[in-house]
Amino acid sequence: MDAARVVNSEDMSAVHDLLSTDSRDFLITPSKGQVKVDELEGKTIGLYFSANWYSKCQQFTPILVDVYTQLKEQGDKFEIVFVSSDEDQISFDLFHGTMPWLAVPFSDLQSKKNLTQKFQIEGIPSLIILNSRGRPIQTEGVELIYQYGVQAFPFSSEKIVELEAEELANHASQTIGRLLSTSSRDYVSKQKEQVPISQLVGKTVGLYFSAFLCSPCEKFTSRLVTVYQQLKEKNMDFEIVFISVDRDETGYIQCYQSMPWLALPHGDETAKSLLRYFHVQDIPTLIIVGPDGKTVTREGRNLINLHLEMAYPFTEAQLSWLQERLDEEARNYPKSIHHIRHRHTLNLVSASSGGGPFICCECEEQGSGWAYQCIECGYEIHLKCVQGIGQDNLENRTVNTACACTSGN
Ligand SMILES: [Zn+2]
Ligand SMILES: [Zn+2]
Structure with a gap:
């Protein structure tokens, strides 16, 4: 009992150190209430790095809300702490208003910076899972929620291995x-x-x-x-x-x-x-x-x-039959072309010569393998989208502003 208490007080300080500062020992609720950081002791915690302005975060947040709500209803010891990358207090308030969990106050930019660095957050949304002792156990929380939903709790490696095995078996017996x-x-x-x-x-x-x-x-x-x-x-x-x-x-x-x-x-x-x-x-x-x-x-x-x-x-x-046909066809394509909607010369590339998965700057759909590519600005299009140009559907095309270089006539 005593030993357990010693471990507990150490671990409590892990959560405490991570989420509070010298001048702040609380987190905030969406209605601006305060909850002491120490109240998170003994809970599994998800640190949710996210921002209002990013569509992937907007897409993921309601999914996480569902999971959170279900875990709360089941009485599981789980809490989420929103670490915001919003641009201003108003955006933060709006976004936090859609979440039923706690947040690091928006004004505490230093804590946000420290947490981002500590967990090497490179992209959002990101969900870092800390176990009930405040130790990080999963960095791919977003993927785990997408894959397993509420079942992923408590996110231990044993639990994930079990879910993966179950998933494999399900796929093998799928009808x-x-x-x-x-x-x-x-x-x-x-x-x-x-x-x-x-x-x-x-x-x-x-x-x-x-x-x-x-x-x-x-x-x-x-x-x-x-x-x-x-x-x-x-x-x-x-x-x-x-x-x-x-x-x-x-x-x-x-x-x-x-x-x-x-x-x-x-x-x-x-x-x-x-x-x-x-x-x-x-x-x-x-x-x-x-x-x-x-x-x-x-x-x-x-x-x-x-x-x-x-x-x-x-x-x-x-x-593979289609690929062979495409390879055959591509052999008859010019090595480089001048495409009327782009100001630079485009070069024919294949998967083995610099081509890879891309988003076509003409039709805005995915492509891979054979393509015409601009070395200067990254503009890349399907072979079929070159053929279409100047023919029947030219008037329907819109200029894709996502391309690094706008098309020149
Ligand atoms: Zn295309
Ligand atoms: Zn270009």
Whole structure:
């Protein structure tokens, strides 16, 4: 008992040293109340480095709020401390107002700096987990929350190893039925109708994670609709299921209106568990499940962008055939070109000669492998996007302000 107390007082000072200063022994609540740092003693703590101005933080915060609320309801000893990178007090107040946990006061810039340095925070959002003795045990808290949600608690390495093993087993025994159904629902929606999930067995199925008012989603959806219709015309055994990331039903309805395929009913809990199961962090995401119910690829979006309907059935055999075809075609492309929408010369690159994953400055979609690249400013485009220029769709193109160098005519 005595020994335990000694250890405790030492550990208490670990949390105390980390989160208080000579002039401040408290943290603040969203309603500007104060909570003594020492009250966190014995709890697992998440240090949440985040900022209002960054979309990835805005996206992650509500997910963390859900997990936090559930852990609190279960009575788990868990607390989160927001360490803000907001630009001013007003932004800080607004952002902290969306969080049910504590924060280091915005005015205490020195503590923020010290914590950022101590935990070598290079990007946000970041969630550093301290165990009940105040020792850091996980630096990848954000990923763990995305993957395992509330189950990740208490974030010990034993717990994570256990979850990983469980996840591997789940993926190995995956079927479309297990992915999409619940104990009370064995159908998916087709607008107002119900379609039994059994009808999807033996098909290639795309699980499409998307949301309303997300411009990359809107853009990709229209491309995916074309591909879907082409595959349907060819009678391919292909189906898509929309999995909404929208919180409100209006967003869901608006978004689903533009889609000719199936959907999980709005508000279904399966959507959340699928997000975690497939580690979806960005939308739009298209996961492809094969006729045997196993995951074929998580790169459906990228593959559709590169190959359109030719990507089907997304198997390695199809992709290597497409790659060979692309290599063959690329051999006939000029080594360098002058593209009318860019002021510098562009060079043909492949994965083995300086090309890598990129965002196309013309269509703003992902690409990898063959591309035309500007050595001077990093401008990079798909081969197919060069072909399109000056032809039918030039008037529809917008200049991408994200590129280092704006296009010159
Ligand atoms: Zn492109
Ligand atoms: Zn350039």
